[in-house]
Amino acid sequence: MRQTTMRAAAIDRFGGPEVLRIHSVPVPEPAEGEVLIALDTAGVGSWDAAMRAGWSPTGHTEFPLVLGSDGAGTVAAVGPGVERLREGDQVYAYGFANPKGGFYAEYVVVKEEQAAPIPKNLDLLRAGAIPTTGLTALQGLDDALRIQPGETVLIHGAGGGVGSLAVQFAKLRGARVIATATGEDGVEFVRRLGADEALDGRREDLAAEIRRVAPGGVSNLLALAGGAGLERCLDAMRDGGRLAYPNGVEPEPKPRQGLRVTTYNGEPGVEQFSRLTRAVEEAGLQVPIAAEYPLGDAAKAHERLAAGHVLGKIVLRTRA
Ligand SMILES: NC(=O)c1ccc[n+]([C@@H]2O[C@H](COP(=O)([O-])OP(=O)(O)OC[C@H]3O[C@@H](n4cnc5c(N)ncnc54)[C@H](OP(=O)(O)O)[C@@H]3O)[C@@H](O)[C@H]2O)c1
Structure with a gap:
């Protein structure tokens, strides 16, 4: 049986990096056309810090808010009507201000077209660093x-x-x-x-x-x-x-x-992801990871982000 609650790095008020704490929240359910991903890696972006500090791209915020707009992991379940992806597929995904919760978590649910199989030349860590x-x-x-x-x-x-x-x-x-x-x-x-x-x-x-x-x-x-x-x-x-x-x-x-x-704006989609995957494979893309942190250290990851001069990308390991 699948677990019903999960660990997520979330905020229950706006503020500095210290407001990011581990919460226990319900595992989201995939509805029609959606996939549930057991995450391995989540990207940490400057826009996450802006949301943590009070910026809302949608105009309203519900707490607790799980941050994170992208990552990679393994498809754990699919909703009705999902055709391209299957349970067990390793995927990378992008969902900005995702209505079913962000990527700083053990699981995330996104629309099928917001996820795609990871490029052949990348592992989950590097694939999770690059969707956005x-x-x-x-x-x-x-x-x-x-x-x-x-x-x-x-x-x-x-x-x-x-x-x-x-x-x-x-x-x-x-x-x-x-x-x-x-x-x-x-x-x-x-x-x-x-x-x-x-x-x-x-x-x-x-x-x-x-x-x-x-x-x-x-x-x-x-x-x-x-x-x-x-x-x-x-x-x-x-x-x-x-x-x-x-x-x-x-x-x-x-x-x-x-x-x-x-x-x-960078947009996800079936064509967009397949073009990205092709380019990543053809380029033999190097994905510079400036620092990686376990999920429980999301606040430290945001402190590092705030210190600036990040060469490449900061990531969270969401299983750790
Ligand atoms: N709308 C969208 O869909 C979308 C998606 C992704 C990103 N974005 C935006 O795109 C921008 C870039 O994103 P990112 O993730 O790449 O951010 P980032 O990792 O912070 O990269 C910005 C880079 O610019 C460098 N920089 C600052 N001043 C410079 C200067 N005078 N000369 C040379 N380099 C300079 C910074 O270096 P130092 O750290 O050393 O200063 C940093 O390496 C952000 O504003 C982000 O919000 C928008």
């Missing part, structure tokens, strides 16, 4: 910028969760990649991931540095961090260039004449 960031990186390049082989793309904020994957996907698409990160370790990190040029995005002469490696200016910019560094990247763009950034990048860039801007 991988979909967001790939859709930024493919759908928002429509990067073509031979084009140059500037990826600003490439040392983080989305950027570390975007560098590799842009190389897979045949682009020349100029990446910015912070600090010597960050610059070295994005170079190792395949960036053709790696620059410290905090340099005051960033625009000149970009123009040094791309003399005509750049036509494509994927921005994963906002502020002065992003404005300097924009100073190095060609007229008529394209800027894409996922919602959440702040402060948002100031409007500029002649710049084509696309803001977007």
Whole structure:
């Protein structure tokens, strides 16, 4: 018989990392078209910290709130009408502000199309680290910028969760990649991931540095961090260039004449996941894990997130 309650890292009020505590909550039931996943790994994202502190994407919050928007595990049960996934399948999944509870838990229920078999070259730990960031990186390049082989793309904020994957996907698409990160370790990190040029995005002469490696200016910019560094990247763009950034990048860039801007959200879906899986396998994707914590240390994971300069991604092991 399946267990009816589970451990989850949840909050019963908004606040700092310390409000994240282990709760015992009911295991959600999969309804029609939904799957129950016994989680192995959950991703820890900056948007989780924003929700913990009081941001509500839906406008209302019910406590206890289980945080977490993505992860990976094994399908434990399927609801009526589920056709693509079966009990026992190893899957990765993305459910933002998931109505049946977040991923910082032993189990999660999502719609079937929000989950997909994990890529062949990843284990559950690495697959669980990439659903949100991988979909967001790939859709930024493919759908928002429509990067073509031979084009140059500037990826600003490439040392983080989305950027570390975007560098590799842009190389897979045949682009020349100029990446910015912070600090010597960050610059070295994005170079190792395949960036053709790696620059410290905090340099005051960033625009000149970009123009040094791309003399005509750049036509494509994927921005994963906002502020002065992003404005300097924009100073190095060609007229008529394209800027894409996922919602959440702040402060948002100031409007500029002649710049084509696309803001977007990373979206799950059957086509989106199969494109991601193909790209992960073709790229032989490296998934940098900056730190992993057991579920009971979710507060520590959020403290680490708040300390900043996370190269890659923080994850929780939800079975531990
Ligand atoms: N709407 C959506 O669907 C969606 C989905 C995923 C992510 N997002 C948003 O996308 C953004 C990126 O997400 P993420 O998970 O990749 O966040 P992240 O892991 O925090 O990455 C952001 C990166 O930008 C770097 N950075 C900051 N200032 C910089 C500068 N001047 N030069 C170079 N690098 C700089 C940071 O480095 P340091 O830490 O060293 O400062 C960090 O490595 C966030 O704003 C997030 O909210 C939106």
